């Protein structure tokens with residue numbers, strides 16, 4: 001045992017020296033191997049392309065620490081990749097679900113056969129199919145040992161309405177009564193966020209801005225409004241109070257769609273004034289260079305950026321935006337990603353989960369309780385974010401949005417963020433989830449496009465949410481009209 005501990009410590013030191021982040025799963029693997037098998041495990045992990053690791057491409061600046069950024073190389077997915085992907089999802093979420101008292105004694109699906117009829121049972125499964133029937137909802141759920149039908153009858157209204165919101169491929173806990181090859185469900189459990197997590201506050205007053213969807217290169221990019229923001233952030237614009245706010249800005253997050261891109265939709269060329277990716281990023285670098293260097297900028301891509309659309313999307317590539325990489329204060333991360341900001345001696349900082357949010361439309365449309373809340377699709381993102389925090393997954397339905405079948409499912413929310421940020425809908429919104437997580441959707445610096453006109457989106461450009469890390473209060477800055485709302 002002692003030999004194992006020494007080897008483990010040495011291994012952790014070795015990996016840290018190599019700048020490789022160690023996942024909790026890897027440590028678990030370590031606990032289950034013999035000391036003699038450790039070297040083999042290291043080699044296996046080092047050869048894996050999708051290990052959570054920092055590479056030279058991921059630059060960290062100032063007090064920004066990259067907790068997770070996807071750095072895998074694009075490759076063709078095999079059937080085995082899909083199996084590994086879904087197993088990784090199932091196992092991670094199962095661990096979270098098993099922390100719930102109601103699911104402590106879950107049984108595997110294959111063992112359901114050993115249960116007598118009308119016995120209370122609990123299973124953890126992934127949703128394989130969902131059908132509306134005359135009397136209720138019929139699911140097929142799977143675990144690694146097999147599949148079973150689960151029925152939620154309309155006669156139990158509470159549980160039936162919960163069942164209506166179940167989406168394909170999500171992992172959930174189910175309690176119920178056993179029947180012949182079926183469970184009559186009476187409880188549905190999502191992994192969710194535990195209530196015990198307290199809201200964190202920084203010992204120092206530091207402000208963070210949340211921006212996205214600049215769409216540089218589009219004729220609709222609002223340069224005048226953006227330059228107003230630049231003047232303010234440089235301390236050249238605003239009254240004393242407004243200048244004090246800008247002087248305390250230490251971080252700016254840019255959650256994707258930095259440029260408008262090329263050929264993203266059929267008639268886009270007519271709406272562009274910069275016609276190449278490289279020129280669009282060059283112009284972006286010119287703007288970001290004007291922001292004082294002591295402010296850390298964190299950038300993840302969105303679906304208009306130059307990276308492949310399937311998620312997780314890698315960080316912006318240097319070959320397309322070398323001028324951006326010359327800026328000393330930029331950290332490039334994937335979409336999704338997690339970074340830690342504001343850490344100080346004796347204070348662990350804030351974990352910020354960044355996700356552009358392109359998958360949200362699917363849930364805004366498919367989940368009835370979300371669909372019923374707001375008539376306009378683009379106004380439902382806040383509810384989708386809360387829904388996905390419950391699921392502990394950024395996009396549970398595999399077919400809901402283009403996805404890579406990575407060996408590990410990187411869209412799982414395994415580490416609970418302090419701040420969860422998204423973008424995409426060009427309209428800001430803020431919320432608090434379970435008194436622990438600050439949720440923020442940033443706005444944009446692009447006026448309404450013909451595409452948005454067609455789909456009925458109503459962007460509100462020029463608005464920037466500002467979060468004070470000491471008080472956790474949010475102010476909404478408006479560069480689209482008056483200085484501060």
Ligand SMILES: [Fe+2]
Pocket residue numbers: 213215257302304424426444
């Ligand atoms: Fe956008």
